[in-house]
Every structure is written in structure tokens, then in C-alpha cells.
Amino acid sequence: MAWHGHVVVHASWRGWLPATLADPRLRPVLGARDWQRLHALTDPQARDRFAASRLLLKHTAGAVLQTPPDAVELASKAGGRPYLRGCDQIEVSLSHTGDLLVVGLNRRGRIGVDTERGDRRIQYSAVERHVCTPAERRRLAALPEEEQQRDLLRTWVLKEAYTKALGQGMRMGFTQFGFDPDHRALLTPTGTPASHGEWSFGTFALDGGHLIGVACHDAGYGDEGDTAVSTMLDEGFLGEVVDLLGRTSR
Structure with missing residues (x-):
């Protein structure tokens, strides 16, 4: 630390x-x-x-x-x-x-963590308009199903982690912000940069089958x-x- x-x-x-x-x-x-x-x-x-x-x-x-x-x-x-x-x-x-x-x-600065089982299945068609920005929907829609599932789960845990870091949790709409394809940079709903490097993000797969998302702020x-x-x-x-x-x- x-x-x-x-x-x-x-x-x-x-x-x-x-x-x-x-x-x-x-x-x-x-x-x-x-x-x-x-x-x-x-x-x-x-x-x-x-x-x-x-x-x-x-x-x-x-x-x-x-x-x-x-x-x-x-x-x-x-x-x-x-x-x-x-x-x-x-x-x-x-x-x-x-x-x-x-x-x-x-x-x-602030920090948020979230975790989900790595094999959790999320029905993309049921959540896309509630979880994803237009830019994220375009990217996810072009992926094969299994890759889409992995990408969607990474997006999900990072959005949970980021809203926790802000102290908002599920009260903040997940469509108000997005991530780049590498899940490293914070973006606006239209896909333009939303921060200047003060936020860092990462997802980590554990041997036990869980996925952890981390959002860290440098104030x-x-x-x-x-x-x-x-x-x-x-x-x-x-x-x-x-x-x-x-x-x-x-």
C-alpha cells in the first residue's frame, strides 16, 4: 500500500x-x-x-x-x-x-470493489438498455455470445465498483457512464473521455471462479x-x- x-x-x-x-x-x-x-x-x-x-x-x-x-x-x-x-x-x-x-x-482517494461469480450468466437483451451506454451496446452487439458474456460481466463489476466508490451504488444509473473496450478508461455515454487519468480501473479473475472489479481514484x-x-x-x-x-x- x-x-x-x-x-x-x-x-x-x-x-x-x-x-x-x-x-x-x-x-x-x-x-x-x-x-x-x-x-x-x-x-x-x-x-x-x-x-x-x-x-x-x-x-x-x-x-x-x-x-x-x-x-x-x-x-x-x-x-x-x-x-x-x-x-x-x-x-x-x-x-x-x-x-x-x-x-x-x-x-x-475513493475506492470501490465489487465481485461476482465468473460463471454468472446475464441475459444481455434484458439488461442492455439499463446497464450499457449506446457506445457499449454497439461494441457488445458485435461480439460472439461467449465473448459478449465475459465483456458484459467485466462491465457490470466495474460499474458496480465505480458507483460504490462514488457512494451511490445502484442509485446511480449505469447508463450515465461507460468504459473503453479495455475497461481501463472512463467514458461519457457517447464514448468520449470522462476523466483525465485520476481514475484507474481493473478486473481480476480468481482461481476459485470469481471476478473482482476495482475502481480507484487519485485525488x-x-x-x-x-x-x-x-x-x-x-x-x-x-x-x-x-x-x-x-x-x-x-
Whole structure:
């Protein structure tokens, strides 16, 4: 992350699930807010996946911030987008499908991640006018069916990732923007460039059969690679936190 400015990790949520959600060691890692959210969920699998996603995110953020996972506090913005309380310099994105979890962190700007099964079939004729720009429809219509399916799925995960990065999700129409044939450049609905290099996009096929889409924004914060909590946070704020922790531990 110090080199590229962003990191994307993926894992099976079952591999991050504790032996029991009643494990007393789980509560301090999740924190009071997520502990309450966990026990408000009624579906057992949803509870398991929620706990695993928070553990993966906190351990990833802890590694980046060089701090213990239980010191990482998660909160949610309007619309449910997670963020790291006290570390606004780092943007966060989460996605899951089936047993796969994906976490993205970016210290230079916004980030969005999305994942789908690589063998998911999307009926092009049913979604083309809801998902694709005119330029994308022209390109996809000229492709053989199997190639069309692969291209459409890549387009889908990138559009999901980009709208997540903007904090819009499905509220933003997918026909309002498009991608070039290589799925690297952001385009207007008519096919002209819509950015000046500040956005980067990528899709990655996993051995387990999943496809991950990543949208990363570079807001021009520079190349400072230090993400340790002790140097990222305001010194006055950090001093107050350390003092408070010292008082509460006595």
C-alpha cells in the first residue's frame, strides 16, 4: 500500500469465522457498535458473514495502520458506506458474493470493489438498455455470445465498483457512464473521455471462479506512503486518545 496507494484483499468468509460467535475475544475486536449490529441480525449466515467481513476489514486496516485490529474503529456514512473513524485519509470498500469477501483500502482517494461469480450468466437483451451506454451496446452487439458474456460481466463489476466508490451504488444509473473496450478508461455515454487519468480501473479473475472489479481514484494527495496511525493522526487528537486510553485502563 505504501507503494501503490491502495490494497485489495480477498478471502473466504468461512476462513475468517471464529469457532463460535459467542467467543468472548470477538466482542473487543468488533467493537460495541458492530457487536450490536451482529446480534440484531436474525439470519445465521448473515451473522456469520457480517462477523467475518468485519474481522477481515479490521485486520487489513490494522496491518496498513500498523495498529492492533481491535484498535480500528469502524463507522458508517449515510448510505451505509464504511469508514475508519479517526483515519479519514483512508477510504474503504467492501463486497461479497457466495463465500467470497473482498476488502479495498485507498489512501489517495475513493475506492470501490465489487465481485461476482465468473460463471454468472446475464441475459444481455434484458439488461442492455439499463446497464450499457449506446457506445457499449454497439461494441457488445458485435461480439460472439461467449465473448459478449465475459465483456458484459467485466462491465457490470466495474460499474458496480465505480458507483460504490462514488457512494451511490445502484442509485446511480449505469447508463450515465461507460468504459473503453479495455475497461481501463472512463467514458461519457457517447464514448468520449470522462476523466483525465485520476481514475484507474481493473478486473481480476480468481482461481476459485470469481471476478473482482476495482475502481480507484487519485485525488492528488501526493506520494506520501506513511500510513502508521502514530504519524497520520493529528498530534493533539492522538495525545487526547492516548490520555483517555490511559485513564480508562486504570
